[in-house]
Amino acid sequence: MDWPSVANRLFGQDHAIVADGDFLCGTASFEGATIAVVGTTNHAAVGVDLALRQARAILAVVAESPGRPLLLLVDTQGQKLRRRDELLGIHRAMAHLGCCLDLARRQGHPVIGLVYDQALSGGFITSGLMADACHALPEAEIRVMRVPAMARVTKLPEALLESLSLTNPVFAPGVANYVAMGGVRSLWDGDLAAGLRAALADRDTADRRAREGAQRGGRRVADDVMRRVLEA
Amino acid sequence: MNASFAEMSARERLAAVVDAGTFHEWLPPSERVMSPHLAQLGVPAAFDDGVAIGRATLSGRIVFVAAQEGEFMGGGVGEVHGAKLVGLLRRALRDRPDAVVLLAESGGVRLHEANAGLIAVSEVMRALLDVRAAGIATVMLVVGANGCFGGMGIVARCADSVVMSDIARHAMSGPEVIESANGAGEFDSRDRALVWRTTGGKHRWLSGDCDALVDDDPAAFRTAAIAALSVHRPMTLAALQRESTLLQWRTDLAGDGADAFEFWTRLGVADARAVPDLDADAVRALRPAAVAPLANGGT
Numbered sequence: 418m419d420w421p422s423v424a425n426r427l428f429g430q431d432h433a434i435v436a437d438g439d440f441l442c443g444t445a446s447f448e449g450a451t452i453a454v455v456g457t458t459n460h461a462a463v464g465v466d467l468a469l470r471q472a473r474a475i476l477a478v479v480a481e482s483p484g485r486p487l488l489l490l491v492d493t494q495g496q497k498l499r500r501r502d503e504l505l506g507i508h509r510a511m512a513h514l515g516c517c518l519d520l521a522r523r524q525g526h527p528v529i530g531l532v533y534d535q536a537l538s539g540g541f542i543t544s545g546l547m548a549d550a551c552h553a554l555p556e557a558e559i560r561v562m563r564v565p566a567m568a569r570v571t572k573l574p575e576a577l578l579e580s581l582s583l584t585n586p587v588f589a590p591g592v593a594n595y596v597a598m599g600g601v602r603s604l605w606d607g608d609l610a611a612g613l614r615a616a617l618a619d620r621d622t623a624d625r626r627a628r629e630g631a632q633r634g635g636r637r638v639a640d641d642v643m644r645r646v647l648e649a
Numbered sequence: 650m651n652a653s654f655a656e657m658s659a660r661e662r663l664a665a666v667v668d669a670g671t672f673h674e675w676l677p678p679s680e681r682v683m684s685p686h687l688a689q690l691g692v693p694a695a696f697d698d699g700v701a702i703g704r705a706t707l708s709g710r711i712v713f714v715a716a717q718e719g720e721f722m723g724g725g726v727g728e729v730h731g732a733k734l735v736g737l738l739r740r741a742l743r744d745r746p747d748a749v750v751l752l753a754e755s756g757g758v759r760l761h762e763a764n765a766g767l768i769a770v771s772e773v774m775r776a777l778l779d780v781r782a783a784g785i786a787t788v789m790l791v792v793g794a795n796g797c798f799g800g801m802g803i804v805a806r807c808a809d810s811v812v813m814s815d816i817a818r819h820a821m822s823g824p825e826v827i828e829s830a831n832g833a834g835e836f837d838s839r840d841r842a843l844v845w846r847t848t849g850g851k852h853r854w855l856s857g858d859c860d861a862l863v864d865d866d867p868a869a870f871r872t873a874a875i876a877a878l879s880v881h882r883p884m885t886l887a888a889l890q891r892e893s894t895l896l897q898w899r900t901d902l903a904g905d906g907a908d909a910f911e912f913w914t915r916l917g918v919a920d921a922r923a924v925p926d927l928d929a930d931a932v933r934a935l936r937p938a939a940v941a942p943l944a945n946g947g948t
Binding site for chain 2 (some may be wrong): 442465466467469472473477479496498499500501502503504505506507508509510511512513514515516517519520524538539541542543546547559560561562569570571577578581584585586587588589590594595598599600621623626627630635636638639643644645646647649
């Protein structure tokens with residue numbers, strides 16, 4: 418789904434979200450409350466410039482609109498693969514973006530992630546995955562890399578990975594797998610406004626992903642290992 | 650000069666950095682807390698999943714420590730590896746040591762556990778920021794020939810302090826990945842000099858992305874780690890606004906350029922061409938005053 422459709426389904430005409438290149442920013446009115454929206458579109462490759470731009474928008478919300486909920490609209494093909502970005506410290510720009518989201522959370526802003534199209538590794542770690550909780554549309558695509566590329570890099574047979582991916586959510590792309598592993602809290606299916614309403618009502622900001630991954634059976638050991646470290 | 654820190658194993662590095670004999674490991678290899686995913690791929694697992702965690706003292710102060718083993722899957726973060734780090738950080742939040750010191754050597758997400766690794770890296774990041782926000786010093790020692798990349802590259806930059814040697818690399822995507830995506834003209838991964846001046850310790854020091862540049866020497870890392878125990882960078886709105894302004898200034902200064910020499914010159918380094926041949930001591934003295942506020946110790 419494209420971002421204007423998502424905005425329309427969530428807010429009707431009641432929004433002032435603007436796309437400038439790959440960058441999305443603006444406000445929307447949702448059931449009487451103003452919501453800040455920051456995100457990316459066009460399957461953006463997130464480089465230094467786009468990371469800093471998002472960070473600035475988030476800092477402006479924290480500075481000017483205390484407590485205003487933040488909705489992150491995620492559509493990224495991952496980090497930008499350019500030498501200039503590496504030279505300029507893309508890892509730092511992304512860490513800065515993540516820190517800005519963390520600050521917003523600590524200052525009492527609800528931070529909600531929504532993968533509405535594509536979410537890949539680098540661009541996702543410091544956006545949707547830094548939210549209080551990340552949600553997704555059922556038709557969205559979330560992955561680290563495609564199975565053929567994964568086979569090439571790991572030097573494992575593609576057929577083996579394909580067959581494992583049918584039963585083990587760890588190996589295969591897909592939002593359902595991320596839900597099972599706890600990385601995505603819920604799918605917003607059909608009534609998007611109901612999804613946003615429920616997300617806004619959940620004010621527990623603790624990171625519950627490992628626990629939910631264990632409860633849902635998609636990530637069986639992480640939560641237990643964390644607990645064992647606390648008890649060792 | 651002592652032995653190369655980069656060439657040591659993760660546990661050797663830990664032993665060399667903390668006070669002698671004080672490292673106490675949690676979930677040691679004898680407990681065989683292993684990856685549940687590698688066996689079905691026919692890939693050998695490790696009894697510690699490539700990371701050692703525990704407590705120790707450093708200059709007499711209580712620290713929680715972790716060291717990633719670059720020899721095992723490039724230090725890649727899988728489900729168990731990540732969960733051990735998160736457990737350590739959550740325990741730090743509970744037990745309040747003076748600091749958490751992480752010896753980072755990692756290619757980022759372990760592709761063999763792709764989805765679980767990605768979520769795990771994100772959990773490590775949030776747990777680290779919780780510890781930092783609690784006023785416990787968080788220290789990253791970027792060590793090892795493999796460098797610190799991908800999600801771990803981001804996580805490392807979330808700490809209060811980042812210490813690097815001149816032979817360490819800290820970045821996001823490996824040069825091979827960039828070359829395969831955009832060609833050798835974009836980034837020639839076999840040009841070692843180019844790779845190091847784009848992502849290596851000297852460059853990160855000169856551009857303000859590392860807080861201490863040291864020799865590849867265990868004693869030098871230990872000294873830098875001790876100094877970092879007292880460094881706190883509270884993440885306030887004002888501090889992040891300042892960082893945002895500085896990062897934008899630095900990005901604008903570079904323009905469209907991707908050349909390290911040109912960039913260093915614009916930052917104010919007098920003889921940029923000489924940098925690759927200088928030792929860490931000499932490069933330390935060259936960091937322009939305008940860059941210093943991007944790092945610790947800057948004003």
